[in-house]
Structures are given as structure tokens and as C-alpha cells.
């Protein structure tokens with residue numbers, strides 16, 4: 771079928787079907803998203819320091835805690851390594867890793883961090899230790915269980 775290319779997307783000529791012929795694939799998978807946390811701590815893919823690039827906190831130095839597992843499989847995903855890889859860590863281990871970094875702004879990201887039950891304990895412990903806590907979620911899981919002091923960054927995937 772003939773079509774036109776606009777904004778790097780191919781469109782059908784039929785005006786009733788003016789939409790990209792290829793949409794990103796968001797494939798929901800099972801609820802645990804491939805992570806195997808035992809619920810005591812969390813399964814962590816990596817902890818690293820960088821500059822915050824999202825929200826009104828953009829530009830500020832921040833520690834990122836990237837949790838393993840995701841319940842989606844977006845075709846454009848650039849963090850596929852989190853689907854399975856990671857290391858089970860206790861909350862205390864994570865807190866002691868943060869202590870040495872001297873940062874008070876922390877973002878918990880993924881993957882999809884809300885898949886792991888331990889994330890709620892982790893956010894509470896961080897808040898108790900006076901960290902400012904951001905969480906970035908893919909928007910597929912209810913954010914209502916999070917403490918109201920947690921700043922939520924919700925990605926709109928469509």
C-alpha cells in the first residue's frame with residue numbers, strides 16, 4: 771500500500787486511517803515482570819550518580835536506584851538489561867551505599883519500580899533519613915500506595 775512519510779512515521783493515504791502504520795509495542799507481561807525479589811529488600815539493577823533529567827528537579831545532581839524487572843516490553847526500550855539482571859539488596863545495604871555519596875536527592879527508577887513490594891519500605895526509610903525521594907514509573911501500576919511525600923514521575927507510554 772502506498773503511503774507518505776511524515777515526522778519519520780509512515781501514514782496510509784486513506785484519510786480514515788491517518789495514523790502511523792507502526793506504533794510502539796507495549797506488551798504487558800506477567801505481574802512480577804521477571805524480577806525475583808524476596809520482598810525483604812529489593813532487586814537492584816544499579817545505583818549510580820547523575821544529573822536529574824526529568825521534572826522540576828531537572829539539572830540537579832541525584833542518586834539513581836534502578837530496580838530490576840518490568841511488566842512492559844516497549845519496542846523502544848533502552849534499558850532491557852533490567853528485565854532479568856540484578857542483585858537482591860537489603861534496605862540497609864542500599865542506605866549504606868547512599869551514605870557515602872553525600873546526596874540528598876534520590877530517584878528510584880526501573881524497569882518498573884512499583885512491581886517490587888519492597889519499594890514501599892525503601893521509600894519510607896529514605897524519607898525517614900531525610901532524603902528527597904522521586905520515583906519514576908511507567909504508569910501501569912497504582913501510585914496510591916506511595917507515601918504522599920514521594921514525588922511521582924509518571925511516564926505516559928502510548
Ligand code: SF4
Pocket residue numbers: 840841842843844846847848849850880881882908
Ligand atoms: S516501561 Fe520502561 S523499562 Fe519497561 S519496557 Fe518500557 S521503556 Fe523499558
